[in-house]
Every structure is written in structure tokens, then in C-alpha cells.
Amino acid sequence: MKQFDVIVVGGGAAGLMAAGAAASRGLSVGLFDKNQQLGRKVRITGKGRCNVTNNCSVEEVVASCPRGGKFLYGALSAFSPQDTMAFFEGQGVPLKTERGRRVFPVSDNAHQIADALARWAGKAQVIRQAVTEVLTEGGRAVGVKTAQGAYHAQGVILCCGGASYPGTGSNGDGYKLASQLGHTIVKPTPSLVPLVERGDWCSQLMGLSLRNCGVKVTQQGKKKPVYEDFGELLFTHFGLSGPTILSASAHLHPMEPGKYTVHIDLKPALSPQQLDQRLLRDLEGHKNKFFANSLEELLPQKLIPVVVERSGIPGETRCNSVTKEQRRALLGLLKGFSLEVEGFRPIAEAIVTSGGVSLKEIDPRTMESKRVPGLYFAGELMDADAYTGGYNLQIAFATGRLAGNSVCTP
Numbered sequence: 001m002k003q004f005d006v007i008v009v010g011g012g013a014a015g016l017m018a019a020g021a022a023a024s025r026g027l028s029v030g031l032f033d034k035n036q037q038l039g040r041k042v043r044i045t046g047k048g049r050c051n052v053t054n055n056c057s058v059e060e061v062v063a064s065c066p067r068g069g070k071f072l073y074g075a076l077s078a079f080s081p082q083d084t085m086a087f088f089e090g091q092g093v094p095l096k097t098e099r100g101r102r103v104f105p106v107s108d109n110a111h112q113i114a115d116a117l118a119r120w121a122g123k124a125q126v127i128r129q130a131v132t133e134v135l136t137e138g139g140r141a142v143g144v145k146t147a148q149g150a151y152h153a154q155g156v157i158l159c160c161g162g163a164s165y166p167g168t169g170s171n172g173d174g175y176k177l178a179s180q181l182g183h184t185i186v187k188p189t190p191s192l193v194p195l196v197e198r199g200d201w202c203s204q205l206m207g208l209s210l211r212n213c214g215v216k217v218t219q220q221g222k223k224k225p226v227y228e229d230f231g232e233l234l235f236t237h238f239g240l241s242g243p244t245i246l247s248a249s250a251h252l253h254p255m256e257p258g259k260y261t262v263h264i265d266l267k268p269a270l271s272p273q274q275l276d277q278r279l280l281r282d283l284e285g286h287k288n289k290f291f292a293n294s295l296e297e298l299l300p301q302k303l304i305p306v307v308v309e310r311s312g313i314p315g316e317t318r319c320n321s322v323t324k325e326q327r328r329a330l331l332g333l334l335k336g337f338s339l340e341v342e343g344f345r346p347i348a349e350a351i352v353t354s355g356g357v358s359l360k361e362i363d364p365r366t367m368e369s370k371r372v373p374g375l376y377f378a379g380e381l382m383d384a385d386a387y388t389g390g391y392n393l394q395i396a397f398a399t400g401r402l403a404g405n406s407v408c409t410p
Helices: 013-024 040-044 058-063 069-078 081-090 110-120 173-180 243-249 272-285 301-311 324-335 391-406
Strands: 006-009 029-032 095-097 102-105 125-127 131-137 140-146 149-152 155-158 185-191 195-197 209-219 227-235 239-241 260-265 337-344 352-357 375-377
Touching: 006 013, 006 140, 013 029, 013 110, 013 155, 013 391, 040 110, 058 069, 058 391, 069 391, 081 095, 081 102, 081 110, 081 391, 102 110, 131 173, 140 155, 155 173, 155 391, 173 185, 173 352, 195 243, 209 243, 227 243, 239 243, 239 337, 272 324, 301 324, 375 391
Parallel strands: 006 029, 006 155, 029 125, 155 375
Antiparallel strands: 095 102, 131 140, 140 149, 185 352, 195 239, 195 337, 209 227, 209 260, 227 239, 260 337
8 A cells, every 4th residue: 555644636726736735844745636637727727828816815805705705714814815926936937917906827828827836746746546535544534545546644635626627627526535424515506607598689699799898687586786797798609608797607596597687788888877968969960870770889780780679669760760768768778788597507617616515514724624634625626616817726726735734734
């Protein structure tokens, strides 16, 4: 039986950080990953650019977590976004901060981040085998089992990821390993995931990207919006995607068909009064044109036929014949282009997974299991997630670092 001080299961963002932290303390580390390449998900994140963290305070990261923020405060305080930035720059990866304080490598190449993490964990022995069981003795974690045999250790850190992007290796195996040891698994659901429309307006607008729009999500029977944001949105053949929609999706639990409606403000820079004045000027300026031909200066070309249809104003109406009531209806549509939500896209398409190992069963000071001494957790496997913007990788790095620094301590 092969012996290590520490076994880390999963060679992603959290696992590589944990393995490197443990190895830097002089501990022998076995890093188990079934992929041929370490950091598979890191290499494709941020469309291959890798939004490595967010250049904000610990409090702002916590506020960006719909689930688990309070639990994560200690780990994030010990390894803040600024610590993450200093870490990668120390590994020879220059960084830059973009809109929304999102941090990327200057090269816009996610491989640089993954390679830096692999170098950090370079002293660990990589074992390319799938772990099927965590071994225990007297209720304590003492190693792991694979199809090839058993491996012994004083501590085991599970960093197997969630159930999103299963092609990268995070296929939910970690939930099985944790539940075998008696841990409660909060049902995994998609988070940061595109939305499917209940209708076909979006398919008519497929490929259209709105860079600056207001987004508000309401829930049936409730006055207060569930979520509000401003930024980029993308229409797809199935519904909606883009940063604002991905962040909104983290709030839409539990999801039911028709429960939520997305309202898009197509002209957020203009107040209703200002937009009404703009419409008056445009209609007056094109008074002899058909209404359908008068919106080129106001809207993207692809949006015009849909807005004309939804406005209720016949396209062949002359602009000087548009009534006050019709103009008001058009104003309401432009300030609140509403789309009913059918549901989420599949969990395999989600950027992160909501749900996972219950935080009530993990010590936030060390990431050690409260049920099984010697067992630690880090990253997406736990029931904690955040909005888009680099926050989820920050959580992975901070919890991986804390687990790697805590394992095998007296």
C-alpha cells in the first residue's frame, strides 16, 4: 500500500492549490486526477481567458455569494483576492483588471493560469486514477481506494468539483464519495446557467448581443424583483445567456416553468420621460414613413421586427398616425421587454453547480469534516457558490489553500 502524508482528490483549481499548499509545508502529497491534463476546467473557463478572481474586498466576495458567504469569510480572509493576484504574479503570470473589476491574465490565455497552478503543485505525485472510495479506520479518513489498489494517508482532501462541465472530469463523483461517509448532499442544481424561454421570441433574435441593457427578474405573485442588474445579454436559439443572465440564474431557486419573468430595459440610459421625448422626435422626424421603417436609429436591426410585432402597432402605420396610446405601449415595451422563463439549461452547461456537501458538516476554520476527522473539502464540491465575475475561482483558491494548510496539523 502506497503511503503519503496527504491525498488530494481532484486536480482542478481547488485541488492544485490544496496540493501545493500541503507540499510547501514539507508534506508528501498524492494528487489523484483521472484526466490526462491537470486543470481541465480552468483551461476553458472565461471562454479560454480565465477570469481568475475579482479585484474587490473580502466583504464584496461574501456579498456575491447567494449561498455560503458567511461560511467562507474565514477562508477568504486568509487568502483574499489580492493574495490570489499576488500568488499568480509571483508565479510569473502578469494580470490585468477589466470592467467590473474582473481579473484576467494579460495574455488572455487560461492555460497560463492552469500551468502556474500545476507548477505550484509540482512536488505532489500525480496519480492518474479515479478514486472510488475514501478509506476510514475508527471513523477517521486514512486513505483512498482506486481500481488499481489502496493508498494510505494521514489526511484526505476532496476537491472533485460539482456536476457542471462533466467533460472536464467533474461528473458528481465527489458527491458519492462524501455521501458514502455519511455526509448530507444538498441537491445539486445548475447555477450560472443560461435560461430557456417559454415562447419563441428569443429564437427570432438568436445571435443578437445587447452590451448595455437593464435586466430585472420578477417572480409570479411577488412585487419585489428577485434580481436586478445592468450589462451584457445574449439571445440564443433556446432563450437567454450572457453575464447578466448567468448571474440572475443563481437567484432562481427553486425553478419552475413560468415562475419567473425576465424584463429587459432596452434603453436604460433614458428615463421614461426622456425616452417618450425621443420617440416623439423620431416619429415626427419620420412622419411620412411606415412605423416599421422608423426605428433604425433607436434599435439594432434584428430587434426591430420583433418590437414592431410586440408593440401592437401595425408596421405599415404612418408615423404621423401613431396614437398617444400606441406610443405609450411602445415606451412600455422598450423599458420592459418581458420574456417568461421555462427553466434552466442542463446542469452540464452550467458554469458552476449550486448544492453539494452541506456546510453544516464542515468546519469553516479548517475545511475539515465534522463527521469524519482527517477528511477535508474544498471548492465547488461544497454547497457554496457565487455570481459570475471571478468569485467562484476565488472561493476555490481560498478553500483549497485553507484545506492544504490545515491538513495534518496537530
